[in-house]
Amino acid sequence: MTTFKYSLEDYAFAESEFYTYRRRLADYVVRLSDAAALLREHTNEVTVAGVGLAPQPGDTPVIDGPGLPGSLDIHRTLECYRGAYQRLRTTWDGLNPAQRQGLRSPPSGLPTLRPVDG
Numbered sequence: 001m002t003t004f005k006y007s008l009e010d011y012a013f014a015e016s017e018f019y020t021y022r023r024r025l026a027d028y029v030v031r032l033s034d035a036a037a038l039l040r041e042h043t044n045e046v047t048v049a050g051v052g053l054a055p056q057p058g059d060t061p062v063i064d065g066p067g068l069p070g071s072l073d074i075h076r077t078l079e080c081y082r083g084a085y086q087r088l089r090t091t092w093d094g095l096n097p098a099q100r101q102g103l104r105s106p107p108s109g110l111p112t113l114r115p116v117d118g
Contacts, residue, residue: 002098003068004094004095005094006090006091006094006095007099008095008099008103009059010091010094011088011091011092011095011099011103012091014084014085014087014088014091015104015106016091017084017087018081018084018085018087018088018106020084021070021077021080021081021084022079022081022111024081025077025078025081025113025114028069028073029113031064031067031069032066032068032069034063035063035068035082038061038063038086039063041061042060044059045061046060046061046063047061047063048061048063048065049062049063049064049065049066050064050065051065061108063109074089080091081110082110085107085110086104088106089106091092092105092106
């Protein structure tokens, strides 16, 4: 007889943790993409707030330097995202079939952060 070792509360926690890190990474993608777009479109006039000289007054585009994630932040969040995914899969596998009824199963593989069309 197989013993199932996780509860619905364990799965809810693991799912919450996974999607929290996923949202954080998606936020990083948006902030970095916005900064990249400003650099591409306004290279000659964009300034970066919080770094070096103060931004020029007026309508010049400004990148929020302190608002951008640092490489260490990205690295830590990626590691947490991967770990949370493993915990989510492990917890799902530890639920019995009756407990899984009505629950959203975890993704079959670690999902990328590609934008969803629609």
